[in-house]
Amino acid sequence: MILPKGSYLSPKLLAILNNFEEALSERLRKLKPNGREDILSLTWMKFAMESLCQSHADIKTLITALELPVCDWDEKWIDVYLDNSVKLLDICIALSSELSRLNQGHLLLQCVLHHLDSNPSKQFVRARSSLDGWKQHISSRNPRIQNCFAILDSLTETLNLPKVKNSAKGKVLMQAMYGVKVETIFICSIFAAGFTGSAKKLRNLEVPETCLWAGAFTDLQGFVNGEIRIMFSSGRATVLKELEAVDTTVKKLYPMIQDGFGPGEAETFQNYISDLGKGADKLSQGLDLVAKEVDNFFQIVLSGRDALLCNFRVGGDVSDRAHQSGVKQVVR
Template identity: 30%
Template sequence: MTHEGSHSLFSTLGAVIPHFSLHRSGSGSGSPKRHPVLQEFENKLVEKFDALKEAGEELGFLSIDWLLQALSVVLSTHANVEALIPNLTFPLSSRDDKWVDEYLDDSAKLLDVCNVLKEGISELNEYQMLVQVAIRNLQGKDGKDANYYRARNALQDCMGVIKKKDTEYKQGHAKSKLESCSSMLRTMGEKLVNPKAMEAVKGNGFLNAIYGAKVTTIFLCGLVVIALACKPKRPLVNLHVSSQCLWASSLLSLQQRVKEETDKRKNKGSIALLGELDNVDLLVRRLYEVVDKKLNEKSVFFNTEEAEELRVLVQEFATGSENLGRGLAPLEECVNELFRLLIASRIALLDILSSSKEK
């Protein structure tokens, strides 16, 4: 998967340093004014949030395809930040030290988020392997009892995986990595409620755009985290952003729709918020009941109505597993790309700041 501008957020910044001054001054000059290129950046962000909302209605919020589109928004937003750099100055006042420290701290936390997401995806891949074992044995041509015993064991293991993930979220148990990750993102989101961090940059377009990219990353990565979890105890990341951001209303509208859909899923009794995983989990439980009942009754599946019902159910199971599996590799690729972006950005920013202090 190729993402336009997927190199460092600050790589272009290093290249254009001779064209503007990176200095520290006691106060800014003039009143805050939105740069026309920043205006374009924010308009694009409005379009992306609106498109995500529309795609959610079509694909299903927190489905694999929707999450891929959400992560694509994160990556392209970072790329659009780079496009701002050649057109903007970057004056740093003494108060901007806090912004730099916060950015470096937040990017380190987002690197941890990427690692947890990769572990979550790896767990789903292992779950998929068990599902495939069950499918191969249920689709066996010989119809031997041994196949059904192996299928039942694999289905039982699948239920054990989901039960373990579910148990991790119940009170009295230590937080799982995904739960801890969700809490960390929620805390980062709460820090964004106060607009003073934006006031300190006095309308500098680049830092405002960085703020937009950070909000986008915290919100959408938070959704990927809860999608990979089971019955998260805490609510979704709830962001409150300043109305001075052109994209604020689009973000809040999307946030509300996602909340409505996830609440509906929870009230329905779904263990998994990831649409495809929830579907496969339901089929795992149904097939286990059917196969276990037949093995306990010591009856055989002949060309009967029951055998046809089983065949249809297994085919549905195979399709559900395919829908889940095909999105995991692209999802992991997006997470890896975000990890590379964050690493490169940290290195480039530190190099630029170090150079500016030497001048």
């Protein structure tokens, strides 16, 4: 699709491309969860974002290995890169805002635990109010995450562009960027689906079999998308594992706070309080770790964009294109 029949690559260029694609293929194989319960756990999400960061970092290494100066880039490549980078930064901002929003619920859970710590029977009304606040907070919707789907649609529409002519190095660069873009769209769509509680926008991307990573990606995509669709069809409120664990404990604890309980249930009640504390801490810590990786991804995309713009400024040919490609959109 990107390297048409008859395209010639020197042994050196072919080795650079193959090394990149083999590394991407291995990364995609490692991303496949061991089982359904590992999908969209915060541990897996952190690992997925780390993988994405590494793939984008590998693009920088590949550009250096190609010895392809920015001044030799085709104008179409530059426009697509600048436009895509702004969209990725917007996605990062949306993901960060959702992770922060979810983590704000930790304060409400801490209030519940505080009210139940010393003399729970006198604090039931306040504990129940905090639990009501937590349930309302978690079930609310973040419009920024909803907007991610439109951005991902736009990225998908330009997945196979632009065409490359008369530049063997350019073809290698575009095929490598194609692979990273596929991984980026896939992972970001999984995150967006998990955060919105909807599998309707999950993408099934078709990739050419000529890519060395095609088999690993198709296997990963089929397994993860399929399992997430099953989870939602079974009526699960959320596919985020750590969030669901807290929600399950809240549903057990809430009736006992609202209606009271007998002497024989006191130990069970204390166990639920303990489970809530452990689950809340695990959820908060997991959200923090994923947020850190999303921020790392943001910085990698931003630094790559800045490096490109800086090289053009040296050549005196960036001002108009930078502004046309939405550089000002990054400033919030």
